[in-house]
Amino acid sequence: MRIEDIDTPALIVDLDGLEDNLDRYQRYFDEHGIGLRPHIKTHKCLAIAHMQMRRGAMGITCQKLGEAEVMAAGGIDGDILIPFNIVGRHKLERLVALARRARLTVAADSEYTVQGLAAAVAAAGVELGVVVELDCGRTGVGPPAAAAVLAEKIDRAPGVELRGIMTMPAMPELIAETIALFDQKGLPHPIVSGGSTPGCFTAHEISELTEYRAGEYPVGGVAHYRRGTHSLEQNAGRVLATVVSRPTADRAILDAGSKSMSGAVYREEAGWSSMGHIVEYPDARFSGASEEHGHVDLSASDKKPEIGERVQVLPVHPCPCFNEHDEIVAVRGGRVEAVWPVDARGRIR
Amino acid sequence: MRIEDIDTPALIVDLDGLEDNLDRYQRYFDEHGIGLRPHIKTHKCLAIAHMQMRRGAMGITCQKLGEAEVMAAGGIDGDILIPFNIVGRHKLERLVALARRARLTVAADSEYTVQGLAAAVAAAGVELGVVVELDCGRTGVGPPAAAAVLAEKIDRAPGVELRGIMTMPAMPELIAETIALFDQKGLPHPIVSGGSTPGCFTAHEISELTEYRAGEYPVGGVAHYRRGTHSLEQNAGRVLATVVSRPTADRAILDAGSKSMSGAVYREEAGWSSMGHIVEYPDARFSGASEEHGHVDLSASDKKPEIGERVQVLPVHPCPCFNEHDEIVAVRGGRVEAVWPVDARGRIR
Numbered sequence: 001m002r003i004e005d006i007d008t009p010a011l012i013v014d015l016d017g018l019e020d021n022l023d024r025y026q027r028y029f030d031e032h033g034i035g036l037r038p039h040i041k042t043h044k045c046l047a048i049a050h051m052q053m054r055r056g057a058m059g060i061t062c063q064k065l066g067e068a069e070v071m072a073a074g075g076i077d078g079d080i081l082i083p084f085n086i087v088g089r090h091k092l093e094r095l096v097a098l099a100r101r102a103r104l105t106v107a108a109d110s111e112y113t114v115q116g117l118a119a120a121v122a123a124a125g126v127e128l129g130v131v132v133e134l135d136c137g138r139t140g141v142g143p144p145a146a147a148a149v150l151a152e153k154i155d156r157a158p159g160v161e162l163r164g165i166m167t168m169p170a171m172p173e174l175i176a177e178t179i180a181l182f183d184q185k186g187l188p189h190p191i192v193s194g195g196s197t198p199g200c201f202t203a204h205e206i207s208e209l210t211e212y213r214a215g216e217y218p219v220g221g222v223a224h225y226r227r228g229t230h231s232l233e234q235n236a237g238r239v240l241a242t243v244v245s246r247p248t249a250d251r252a253i254l255d256a257g258s259k260s261m262s263g264a265v266y267r268e269e270a271g272w273s274s275m276g277h278i279v280e281y282p283d284a285r286f287s288g289a290s291e292e293h294g295h296v297d298l299s300a301s302d303k304k305p306e307i308g309e310r311v312q313v314l315p316v317h318p319c320p321c322f323n324e325h326d327e328i329v330a331v332r333g334g335r336v337e338a339v340w341p342v343d344a345r346g347r348i349r
Numbered sequence: 350m351r352i353e354d355i356d357t358p359a360l361i362v363d364l365d366g367l368e369d370n371l372d373r374y375q376r377y378f379d380e381h382g383i384g385l386r387p388h389i390k391t392h393k394c395l396a397i398a399h400m401q402m403r404r405g406a407m408g409i410t411c412q413k414l415g416e417a418e419v420m421a422a423g424g425i426d427g428d429i430l431i432p433f434n435i436v437g438r439h440k441l442e443r444l445v446a447l448a449r450r451a452r453l454t455v456a457a458d459s460e461y462t463v464q465g466l467a468a469a470v471a472a473a474g475v476e477l478g479v480v481v482e483l484d485c486g487r488t489g490v491g492p493p494a495a496a497a498v499l500a501e502k503i504d505r506a507p508g509v510e511l512r513g514i515m516t517m518p519a520m521p522e523l524i525a526e527t528i529a530l531f532d533q534k535g536l537p538h539p540i541v542s543g544g545s546t547p548g549c550f551t552a553h554e555i556s557e558l559t560e561y562r563a564g565e566y567p568v569g570g571v572a573h574y575r576r577g578t579h580s581l582e583q584n585a586g587r588v589l590a591t592v593v594s595r596p597t598a599d600r601a602i603l604d605a606g607s608k609s610m611s612g613a614v615y616r617e618e619a620g621w622s623s624m625g626h627i628v629e630y631p632d633a634r635f636s637g638a639s640e641e642h643g644h645v646d647l648s649a650s651d652k653k654p655e656i657g658e659r660v661q662v663l664p665v666h667p668c669p670c671f672n673e674h675d676e677i678v679a680v681r682g683g684r685v686e687a688v689w690p691v692d693a694r695g696r697i698r
Contacts, residue, residue: 007437007439007440007698008437008698009698010698041640041641063641064641084593084604084641085593085594085656087591087604087656088356088657090356109594109596110595110656112656112657113593113594135596135597138596138602138639138642138644139602140594140596141596142596242436242437244433244462244488245462245489246459247458247484247488247490248484253488255433255436256697258669259669259672259697262612263611263613264612290487291390291412291668291669292390292412292413292433292697293487295487307434307436307459307461307462308437308461319640320607320608320612320640323608323640323673324695324697325695325697326695345695346608346673346674346694348358348608348641348674349356349357349359
C-alpha cells in the first residue's frame with residue numbers, strides 16, 4: 001500500500017523523520033547523563049512509546065491516569081510518572097490497582113492530594129512515589145519554602161515515598177533554591193524532573209536535573225519547524241488532506257479542519273497566524289478552519305493547487321492533533337509500513 | 350447511579366434541558382412550515398439524532414460522509430444531506446455504496462465535484478441529489494450567475510438530480526437572487542437550505558427557505574448562554590470536572606483542559622475571554638487551558654471552590670467538545686438515565 005491509497009484526511013507519521021528524532025534526542029540526554037522520560041500525551045501510541053523505551057528512555061510520562069493504564073497494559077515496563085494531582089475516590093481506587101502492576105510516581109501540590117494518596121496506598125499496601133510539583137504558573141506549590149514543607153509531609157506520610165520534585169517547564173533558579181532546601185532538611189530527591197520539548201537542548205545547563213519530560217520531539221509541529229529544531233523531514237507528523245474546493249483564485253479549501261488538525265493556532269509577530277504548514281505550498285497560509293474545512297489563503301503563493309490535489313500539512317500542536325485521530329499511518333518513502341492505533345486517545349480520566 | 354458516581358472529567362447532557370430544546374426548536378420550524386434538518390456534527394450521537402427525528406425532523410445533516418455512514422447504519426431513515434464536496438475515488442465509492450441504503454443529497458461548488466459525482470452515480474446506477482453550495486466565504490460558488498451555470502450542468506449531468514441550493518449561514522439577498530435565476534432558467538429547487546443555530550428564529554423571514562440546518566440548539570454553549578437563546582437549564586451539554594489544585598487564592602485548576610473542553614475560546618468586547626462557563630461559580634473565569642488542566646481565575650469570584658469539589662462547565666463550542674468524548678452521560682434530576690456513545694466521534698473522512 002502506498003500513500004496514494006490512503007483516504008483523507010489522515011494522520012501520517014514519516015518513519016525516517018520519527019526515528020531520526022527519537023535517536024537524536026535520546027543521544028543528547030544520554031551524552032549529558034539525564035534520563036529522558038518521553039511524554040506520551042503527544043502521540044498516545046503504544047508503538048511509538050515502545051520505540052522510545054527501546055532507545056533508552058528511563059520511563060514515560062502520562063498526563064492522566066487513563067493514559068498510564070493503557071501504556072502499562074500495553075507492555076511499557078518502565079517507571080511511569082503522572083505529573084497530575086490524583087484526587088477523588090474513583091481515581092484513587094484505579095491508581096492503587098495500577099500500582100500493583102506498574103512502578104508509579106505521581107505529583108502532588110497540596111496536603112489534600114497527599115492525604116488522599118497516603119490513605120489509599122496504606123489501605124491497599126502498594127508502593128507509590130510522589131514528587132512535589134513546584135508552582136510554575138499552572139498547578140504547583142510555591143514558594144520553595146512551601147514546597148519543602150509539603151515535601152516533609154509526604155516524607156512523613158505512611159505508604160507513599162517522597163521521590164523529589166518536578167517543574168513545567170524547567171526553571172533553573174526555582175529548582176536550585178528548592179533542592180537546597182530539601183538538602184538542608186535531609187529530604188530525598190532522586191527525581192528532579194524538568195520538561196517541555198523547546199527547552200530540551202539546554203537541559204544540561206541545569207545541573208540538578210535527573211530527568212526530562214519531552215512530548216513533541218518525535219513528531220515536531222509548526223513551532224518546531226519555524227524555530228529550526230526540526231527540519232522539514234524531521235517534522236514527521238503530518239495530516240494528509242485533499243483540496244476539495246477552489247472558490248476563488250486566492251482561496252483553497254481542504255477536507256481537514258479543526259476536527260483533523262485541532263483548533264490550535266500558531267501566532268507570530270505582526271499579526272501572522274497559521275493553523276498548519278502546507279509542505280507542498282510553503283507560501284500558502286492555512287488561515288483558519290471550521291470543523292471539517294481547512295481555509296487556505298493563496299494570495300502569497302505563486303503556485304495554486306487544483307481541486308483533487310493532496311497535500312501534507314504540519315500541525316501547529318501535535319498533541320491535540322493526534323488526539324483527534326483513531327489511527328496513525330506510518331509511512332516510509334511513500335509506502336505504508338504500519339497502521340497504529342492512537343491507543344490512549346480520549347483517555348481524559 | 351447518581352451524578353456523584355460519575356468520574357471526571359465527563360460529558361453530561363441534562364435530559365430536561367435537551368428535550369426542552371428539541372421541542373421548542375422543532376415547534377418554531379413546524380409553525381413556520383420550514384423543515385428542520387438537525388446537524389448531527391454537534392452531538393454525533395445516534396440516541397439524540399433519533400430523538401430529533403421522532404420530534405419531526407425532516408432528515409439530518411452530516412458534515413462528512415463517515416458521519417452519514419454511522420447515522421444510516423444506526424437507523425436514521427430520513428433524507429441525509431452532506432453539505433460537502435465529495436471528491437476522490439475512495440469517497441465516491443463509499444458514497445454510491447451508501448446511496449443504496451439511504452436517501453442522500455450532497456453539495457457541490459465546482460464542475461470537478463459534479464463530474465466525479467455524475468460518473469460514480471452513473472456507473473453504480475444509484476440515486477443521488479445535488480444542491481449547489483453558494484459562496485458565503487468558505488466553500489461555495491459565486492456570484493449567483495455562476496451558481497446558476499453550475500446548476501444547469503448538474504441538471505444536465507446523467508445520474509445526479511439537481512435539488513436546489515444551500516448556504517451557510519442563511520443569506521437572504523444571495524438566496525433570493527439565486528432562486529430568481531433558477532426560476533428564469535426553469536431549474537428545480539425543492540431544497541433551499543439555510544443554516545446555523547444563532548440565526549434559527551429569523552429563518553421565517555427568508556420566504557424561499559424550505560429547510561434549515563441547525564447543530565448546536567439541542568445542547569447550547571457559552572455563546573448561546575450569553576446571548577440568551579438558551580437559559581442556564583437549556584444549556585444542557587456540560588463537562589463535569591473536579592477541582593484538583595488551588596495553587597493560590599485566586600487560581601483554581603480543573604481536571605478538564607482542552608482535551609475535555611476543546612480548545613475553543615469565547616471572546617467578547619474589551620478583551621474578555623473564556624473557555625467555559627462554570628455553573629456553580631458564575632463569576633469565576635475559565636481563563637485558559639492546557640491539555641488536561643483547566644485554568645480558573647477566581648479574582649472576581651467571592652466564593653472560592655475547594656480542592657475535590659466538582660463543578661459543571663458549559664463548553665464554548667459544543668461541536669468540538671462533544672468530539673473529544675467517547676460517551677455522553679444523560680442525566681435527569683441528578684440521576685443517570687443513560688450512557689450514550691458519541692457514535693460518529695472522529696469520523697473525519
